[in-house]
Amino acid sequence: MRVALFVTCVNDAFYPATGIATVRLLERLGVEVDFPAAQTCCGQPQFNTGYRRETEPLIRRTTRAFEGYEYVVTPSGSCAAMVRDHYPKFGETSLPSRTYELTEFLVDVLGVTDVGAYFPHTVTYHPSCHGLRMLHLGERPRKLLDAVKGLELRELPGAEECCGFGGTFAVKNAEVSAAMGRDKVRNAVSTGADVLCGADNSCLMHIGGILRREAVPMKGVPLRALHIADILASTEEEPYV
Amino acid sequence: MSGTYLGMPSFPEAAKEAVHNVTLRANLRHATHTIRDKRALAVAELADWAELREAGKQIKDHTLRYLDRYLEQLETAVTEAGGTVHWAADAAEANRIVAGLVKATGEREVVKVKSMATQEIGLNEALEAEGISAYETDLAELIVQLGDDRPSHILVPAIHRNRGEIRDIFQDRMGSWGRPAPDGLSDNPTELAEAARLHLREKFLRAKVGISGANFMVAETGTLVVFESEGNGRMCLTLPETLISVVGIEKVVPSWRDLEVFLQTLPRSSTAERMNPYTSMWTGTADADGPQSFHLVLLDNGRTNALADEVGRQALRCIRCSACLNVCPVYERAGGHAYGSVYPGPIGAILSPQLRGIQSEIDASLPYASSLCGACYEVCPVAIDIPEVLVHLREKVADQGGKGHRLEKAAIKAAGWVLDHPAALAAGERAASRTRRLHPRKLPGAGAWTADRELPELPAESFRDWWKRNRT
Numbered sequence: 054m055r056v057a058l059f060v061t062c063v064n065d066a067f068y069p070a071t072g073i074a075t076v077r078l079l080e081r082l083g084v085e086v087d088f089p090a091a092q093t094c095c096g097q098p099q100f101n102t103g104y105r106r107e108t109e110p111l112i113r114r115t116t117r118a119f120e121g122y123e124y125v126v127t128p129s130g131s132c133a134a135m136v137r138d139h140y141p142k143f144g145e146t147s148l149p150s151r152t153y154e155l156t157e158f159l160v161d162v163l164g165v166t167d168v169g170a171y172f173p174h175t176v177t178y179h180p181s182c183h184g185l186r187m188l189h190l191g192e193r194p195r196k197l198l199d200a201v202k203g204l205e206l207r208e209l210p211g212a213e214e215c216c217g218f219g220g221t222f223a224v225k226n227a228e229v230s231a232a233m234g235r236d237k238v239r240n241a242v243s244t245g246a247d248v249l250c251g252a253d254n255s256c257l258m259h260i261g262g263i264l265r266r267e268a269v270p271m272k273g274v275p276l277r278a279l280h281i282a283d284i285l286a287s288t289e290e291e292p293y294v
Numbered sequence: 295m296s297g298t299y300l301g302m303p304s305f306p307e308a309a310k311e312a313v314h315n316v317t318l319r320a321n322l323r324h325a326t327h328t329i330r331d332k333r334a335l336a337v338a339e340l341a342d343w344a345e346l347r348e349a350g351k352q353i354k355d356h357t358l359r360y361l362d363r364y365l366e367q368l369e370t371a372v373t374e375a376g377g378t379v380h381w382a383a384d385a386a387e388a389n390r391i392v393a394g395l396v397k398a399t400g401e402r403e404v405v406k407v408k409s410m411a412t413q414e415i416g417l418n419e420a421l422e423a424e425g426i427s428a429y430e431t432d433l434a435e436l437i438v439q440l441g442d443d444r445p446s447h448i449l450v451p452a453i454h455r456n457r458g459e460i461r462d463i464f465q466d467r468m469g470s471w472g473r474p475a476p477d478g479l480s481d482n483p484t485e486l487a488e489a490a491r492l493h494l495r496e497k498f499l500r501a502k503v504g505i506s507g508a509n510f511m512v513a514e515t516g517t518l519v520v521f522e523s524e525g526n527g528r529m530c531l532t533l534p535e536t537l538i539s540v541v542g543i544e545k546v547v548p549s550w551r552d553l554e555v556f557l558q559t560l561p562r563s564s565t566a567e568r569m570n571p572y573t574s575m576w577t578g579t580a581d582a583d584g585p586q587s588f589h590l591v592l593l594d595n596g597r598t599n600a601l602a603d604e605v606g607r608q609a610l611r612c613i614r615c616s617a618c619l620n621v622c623p624v625y626e627r628a629g630g631h632a633y634g635s636v637y638p639g640p641i642g643a644i645l646s647p648q649l650r651g652i653q654s655e656i657d658a659s660l661p662y663a664s665s666l667c668g669a670c671y672e673v674c675p676v677a678i679d680i681p682e683v684l685v686h687l688r689e690k691v692a693d694q695g696g697k698g699h700r701l702e703k704a705a706i707k708a709a710g711w712v713l714d715h716p717a718a719l720a721a722g723e724r725a726a727s728r729t730r731r732l733h734p735r736k737l738p739g740a741g742a743w744t745a746d747r748e749l750p751e752l753p754a755e756s757f758r759d760w761w762k763r764n765r766t
């Protein structure tokens with residue numbers, strides 16, 4: 054099977070490791086991965102901030118970049134939700150039905166929950182609003198994590214509450230955003246896990262940013278934020294470092 | 295809306311205080327989490343919740359589509375039942391009508407049933423200016439009124455107050471409004487409720503004029519419906535000789551049959567009760583029973599503007615259950631006052647800018663007072679897609695331009711060009727990576743970001759370049 058990777062602009066620029074992990078994971082599962090270089094940004098930040106006109110060319114570009122692929126896979130719940138839920142409002146109806154968030158693709162299309170990963174850590178999972186309420190990822194990410202060798206999954210209190218990122222909200226309402234993030238971090242720390250895992254690096258950028266700032270007052274807490282692709286790509290032969 | 299909200303600073307500014315007020319945040323967190331958990335249980339009991347939600351949405355949409363027709367039908371029915379209907383285009387007109395009606399009775403005091411519409415138009419203040427005292431009889435409204443405070447929640451206006459604060463307010467202020475609080479009042483809820491009961495009873499027995507809103511108006515019979523939990527509203531609706539109801543035009547439903555849906559969804563969504571404790575219904579006047587004179591003031595105050603907006607009009611479906619407030623992570627941290635309106639929380643963020651327009655600082659900032667997490671949409675019993683309306687209103691604010699948005703628009707345009715030229719994007723990423731030790735703190739928006747958070751470290755190589763090196 055051949056799929057197009059929609060790496061997303063945040064992963065491309067800030068979290069290339071997640072993109073690389075996604076490629077390794079998919080290839081390990083026998084999937085041939087393409088990276089159409091014409092892709093850039095899905096237009097979500099522009100659209101959500103109220104710049105509809107500025108969003109249109111990005112939607113056209115993204116749609117064109119992935120023409121001809123039966124499956125488009127992205128390690129970002131919110132970008133998948135942008136394509137799936139909002140592209141049709143701009144008259145784009147083909148790409149949405151072919152676009153899959155990574156965990157959705159693994160479980161629904163490839164039909165696997167055990168991807169042969171090894172990750173000897175305690176992990177708590179933050180479901181992220183778009184994955185939770187727009188894509189309805191449900192138990193998929195948890196099932197994948199549950200099957201990882203060496204991994205112990207701990208329930209995150211208040212898991213369904215927003216972490217406070219919200220795109221430009223993080224900057225426009227910085228204080229409320231940070232207050233939400235601090236509560237998320239406190240809940241994650243209370244689980245005693247060493248990894249907070251999610252399927253959206255933009256949320257993790259915010260949570261991780263708070264985590265590092267709070268790491269000083271919370272001395273000794275080993276918690277770090279990590280994308281689920283990085284965990285699922287980790288194996289005994291090539292463990293995540 | 296009420297004059298007390300004029301000149302409010304923008305939402306982020308107004309939220310600051312609440313974010314750093316530990317007591318307030320604890321009060322809000324405790325109250326909203328308790329009620330949201332209860333609501334979830336009450337809703338889960340109904341196997342047909344999804345159908346009820348859809349039915350509520352359809353009934354409201356249908357009514358809004360033929361609003362003129364149903365309002366005329368309502369007017370005819372109310373008039374035939376012995377009531378008088380008045381039409382008010384805005385707050386000033388509604389206040390003028392009500393003040394005139396009260397004055398015509400020769401009275402100087404009115405008792406009030408908790409009502410959002412009268413708060414929206416600042417009726418109490420308008421009456422006061424005419425020398426008329428309006429007494430709130432809902433327990434939480436009473437706390438707000440005595441405390442010279444503003445409501446911060448639709449259903450529980452005093453949600454931001456704890457028991458100790460309420461005791462102090464009762465002790466210090468009841469005396470100047472009527473019967474004083476008993477000596478040695480403690481913060482025990484039963485004692486507090488008893489103090490309020492005694493204070494209010496005096497008002498009920500003396501009042502000749504009652505003022506209410508309504509949760510629903512039934513067009514076919516001209517019946518008004520009020521849902522409440524304490525029974526105080528029922529006292530105001532039955533004891534006085536004159537009853538004046540101020541109701542937003544969107545509150546009409548076609549028939550009694552329609553109430554069946556909201557009788558199930560409203561109490562469960564708002565107070566997590568299976569059935570509403572006190573549901574009062576009245577149709578015009580009846581001989582020797584209840585108020586002998588009944589006036590209905592139908593309030594527009596920006597509603598027809600909202601109705602004209604195809605995306606935004608869904609906000610008029612709102613049945614004011616406040617479920618969206620109780621699940622909103624932003625409301626929980628910012629508190630109700632930051633929204634600068636009697637309608638706080640997610641619904642306030644979409645309703646106020648539509649009713650008042652987006653010219654003021656506070657109204658232009660409200661559509662951004664959300665992380666678009668979608669929790670409000672999920673709980674709304676009439677399926678208002680609040681995130682959709684927020685984004686729609688953001689478009690209007692961005693179009694309007696003004697403070698902050700010129701720069702933002704320029705930045706979005708510049709980014710748009712780069713994002714339409716992948717080679718330029720790759721070059722930019724490379725340049726950023728090469729100089730990554732030098733400038734992370736100078737990225738646009740970095741100031742607001744780094745006040746409370748670290749920026750991510752820029753990687754040595756973008757994904758794009760990794761792919762080029764390894765897979766092509």
Ligand code: SF4
Pocket residue numbers: 563611612613614615616617618619641670673674675676677678
């Ligand atoms: S918007 Fe929906 S959830 Fe919020 S108060 Fe109105 S009806 Fe209730």
